[in-house]
Amino acid sequence: MTLRSYVISRILLTIPMVFILLTMVFAIIRVLPGDPVLLHFEKVENPQAIEEMRRRLGLDKPIWAQYFDYVVGLFRGDLGKSMQDYSPVAEQIFSAFPATFELAIFAMIIAVLIGIISGVEASKAYNKPQDHVIRVFGIVTYAIPVFFLGMILQMIFAVQLHWLPVGGRTYPTMEPAGLVIPLSPPPWGFATHFLLSSIPGLVIFAICFGVTRVRHRRFTRKIVLVSLAALLFVWILWAFAGWHYISIGELRIATGMYTADSILEANLVKFVQASRYMLLPSLTLGLVLSGVFLRLTRSNMFETLRLDFVTAARARGLRESTVTYGYALRNAFLPILTMMGLQFATLLGGAVLTETTFSWPGLGRYLVDRINFRDYTAIQGAIVVFGIFVAIVSLVVDLLYAYLDPRIRL
Amino acid sequence: MQKPETKRSMLSTVVPSIRSLTKRGLAGWLIILGAILVTGVVLMTALSPWISPHNPSTINIGLPLQSPSDSFPLGTDDLGRDMLSRIISGGSIMLQVSILSVIVCLIIGVPLGLFSSYAGGVIDKTFCLIMDSVYAFPGLVLAIAIAAMLGTGVVNMALSIAVVYVPSYFRVIRSQVLSIKEMSYVEAANAAGARNHTILSQYILPNVFPSIVVVATVNFADAILTAAGLTFIGLGVTIDIPDWGYDLTNGRRLLASGSWWVITFPGIMIILLALGFTLMGEGLSELLNPRLEQ
Numbered sequence: 001m002t003l004r005s006y007v008i009s010r011i012l013l014t015i016p017m018v019f020i021l022l023t024m025v026f027a028i029i030r031v032l033p034g035d036p037v038l039l040h041f042e043k044v045e046n047p048q049a050i051e052e053m054r055r056r057l058g059l060d061k062p063i064w065a066q067y068f069d070y071v072v073g074l075f076r077g078d079l080g081k082s083m084q085d086y087s088p089v090a091e092q093i094f095s096a097f098p099a100t101f102e103l104a105i106f107a108m109i110i111a112v113l114i115g116i117i118s119g120v121e122a123s124k125a126y127n128k129p130q131d132h133v134i135r136v137f138g139i140v141t142y143a144i145p146v147f148f149l150g151m152i153l154q155m156i157f158a159v160q161l162h163w164l165p166v167g168g169r170t171y172p173t174m175e176p177a178g179l180v181i182p183l184s185p186p187p188w189g190f191a192t193h194f195l196l197s198s199i200p201g202l203v204i205f206a207i208c209f210g211v212t213r214v215r216h217r218r219f220t221r222k223i224v225l226v227s228l229a230a231l232l233f234v235w236i237l238w239a240f241a242g243w244h245y246i247s248i249g250e251l252r253i254a255t256g257m258y259t260a261d262s263i264l265e266a267n268l269v270k271f272v273q274a275s276r277y278m279l280l281p282s283l284t285l286g287l288v289l290s291g292v293f294l295r296l297t298r299s300n301m302f303e304t305l306r307l308d309f310v311t312a313a314r315a316r317g318l319r320e321s322t323v324t325y326g327y328a329l330r331n332a333f334l335p336i337l338t339m340m341g342l343q344f345a346t347l348l349g350g351a352v353l354t355e356t357t358f359s360w361p362g363l364g365r366y367l368v369d370r371i372n373f374r375d376y377t378a379i380q381g382a383i384v385v386f387g388i389f390v391a392i393v394s395l396v397v398d399l400l401y402a403y404l405d406p407r408i409r410l
Numbered sequence: 411m412q413k414p415e416t417k418r419s420m421l422s423t424v425v426p427s428i429r430s431l432t433k434r435g436l437a438g439w440l441i442i443l444g445a446i447l448v449t450g451v452v453l454m455t456a457l458s459p460w461i462s463p464h465n466p467s468t469i470n471i472g473l474p475l476q477s478p479s480d481s482f483p484l485g486t487d488d489l490g491r492d493m494l495s496r497i498i499s500g501g502s503i504m505l506q507v508s509i510l511s512v513i514v515c516l517i518i519g520v521p522l523g524l525f526s527s528y529a530g531g532v533i534d535k536t537f538c539l540i541m542d543s544v545y546a547f548p549g550l551v552l553a554i555a556i557a558a559m560l561g562t563g564v565v566n567m568a569l570s571i572a573v574v575y576v577p578s579y580f581r582v583i584r585s586q587v588l589s590i591k592e593m594s595y596v597e598a599a600n601a602a603g604a605r606n607h608t609i610l611s612q613y614i615l616p617n618v619f620p621s622i623v624v625v626a627t628v629n630f631a632d633a634i635l636t637a638a639g640l641t642f643i644g645l646g647v648t649i650d651i652p653d654w655g656y657d658l659t660n661g662r663r664l665l666a667s668g669s670w671w672v673i674t675f676p677g678i679m680i681i682l683l684a685l686g687f688t689l690m691g692e693g694l695s696e697l698l699n700p701r702l703e704q
Contacts, residue, residue: 028556028559144681145681148638348551386547
């Protein structure tokens with residue numbers, strides 16, 4: 001199978017899965033016993049108001065027509081109207097989504113980092129006390145409720161020590177209005193701004209390099225030149241476009257992810273602020289998820305560290321850290337990537353609880369809020385978005401895997 | 411897997427004696443430790459009316475948020491209820507929900523997995539696609555959706571949790587059956603003219619049984635954590651029964667006042683219970699899956 005035919009078949013397979021998912025959510029909300037409109041009104045006996053809501057939400061139609069409306073609406077990006085005030089659900093979800101996305105990315109990075117480092121250390125000290133301690137940590141992460149860990153961290157670092165904020169995403173005054181970010185000129189001049197702007201370019205450069213290392217294992221002049229060109233392009237664009245927006249005074253293109261936005265603006269103060277608010281929620285979620293990666297890395301490394309090429313690398317006098325992280329760990333890269341895709345759903349489930357714990361205004365908290373308001377159309381919309389998000393991420397991970405692992409194309 | 415096993419030996423493969431467990435190295439000790447934890451929690455909950463120092467639901471208006479002291483060893487909550495008594499009797503809902511959901515999963519997942527993998531063809535493909543879609547969905551979010559529609563209560567919680575975990579059972583059983591189906595002794599039985607349900611129940615099920623036990627044990631821990639999560643969201647049991655999940659949720663409001671005891675102890679109890687099942691699952695899967703032994 002060539003890469004192209006794999007990509008096409010994988011994308012085609014996603015379609016029925018998403019469709020089943022949409023149908024499932026529809027069935028849960030509309031077909032399961034319990035009429036959403038009656039549930040919404042609970043005990044209020046006002047048939048007129050109930051009829052009015054049915055009519056405005058299109059819930060008075062036969063069930064197949066409702067299903068048709070629902071699917072067609074989804075294709076147009078319409079998730080229905082909220083039962084609360086008939087405002088479009090899609091808009092509310094659109095503004096809550098970046099917060100969840102940001103939290104998920106940071107949590108995943110933390111989980112993978114903690115998992116890999118502790119897994120490598122455990123496999124190096126196989127059956128020694130360190131190994132047992134790390135394994136116990138791994139098992140406890142399977143058994144701890146994520147919101148309990150969150151509250152413990154909150155209690156220690158926010159309530160007792162006052163090191164980090166208890167919850168929320170940023171200072172109320174730093175909250176951007178919609179997707180327009182007011183930009184104030186930084187306390188430094190263009191020269192410093194120019195230097196700071198190199199950071200995103202360097203990140204992209206590093207990613208290019210990393211992918212090349214994993215896939216081709218050696219650098220050709222062409223690859224180096226292309227990566228350098230990408231670095232320069234991003235750097236120049238960032239520096240001048242960024243300065244342009246600062247001089248205008250507002251940035252109209254924002255990701256809604258505060259850390260990313262602060263990098264876009266090259267605003268260090270804001271970045272530190274956003275990271276401070278980010279730290280506890282992402283650490284909570286990352287710690288709970290790290291056990292899976294720990295276990296995977298440990299079992300993978302345990303085998304790899306006893307292979308000949310590792311012994312050969314040691315015999316050549318390479319540093320132990322180079323041998324483990326540079327040589328042996330590379331074998332574990334693809335399983336870890338797969339696991340990242342598989343664990344993403346778990347992560348989003350945990351994100352709902354973490355967001356509730358830390359008052360993090362993302363999709364998870366939106367869902368919980370709507371449950372409290374008995375706003376079933378909004379609940380349905382949020383769940384659909386969760387499902388589609390997972391489907392897209394697993395598609396991307398699978399495609400990335402196919403790209404990086406030549407075996408899958410054979 | 412040399413010959414079809416009888417029901418009796420089927421049980422003895424998964425319920426070895428304690429003495430034999432201690433000789434199986436780490437895996438055996440994990441099972442023993444897990445079993446001790448689980449039994450301890452179950453006993454404590456069952457005996458709670460006799461061993462609690464106070465009535466867990468008695469409200470003492472004058473004694474809100476007392477820190478741990480001699481009369482209240484684990485302190486009191488915001489309504490002055492004794493935390494120690496609430497901890498002792500607070501496991502009943504978690505246990506009921508998890509046991510019920512595991513039973514529902516077994517009733518739905520096992521026959522479905524057996525049937526689908528044995529039938530093969532389009533039926534199998536369809537079931538797989540549906541199960542994979544459910545499996546790919548964030549479990550807690552799905553459980554939240556179902557629980558939000560069904561309403562609160564032990565049975566509804568158990569049902570919404572069960573729906574989420576049926577695919578795990580289905581997948582494990584299906585993959586096991588697919589490999590066992592190819593074994594020569596099954597082919598031999600087929601050639602000898604055994605009927606389908608005989609092959610399934612007498613030849614395949616006994617060999618799948620250990621995996622079912624492992625999945626169910628691990629699933630207990632997941633069910634407990636999901637139940638705690640649902641309670642935290644506000645979809646738990648609302649009637650006034652002491653419950654660790656409820657106490658944790660309640661304690662969230664009280665965090666700012668620095669009353670750490672309201673959340674710490676119920677949280678530790680949930681961890682201990684889930685940990686017990688996780689350890690048992692770890693040990694069992696190591697014992698019953700010789701492939702993984704190093």
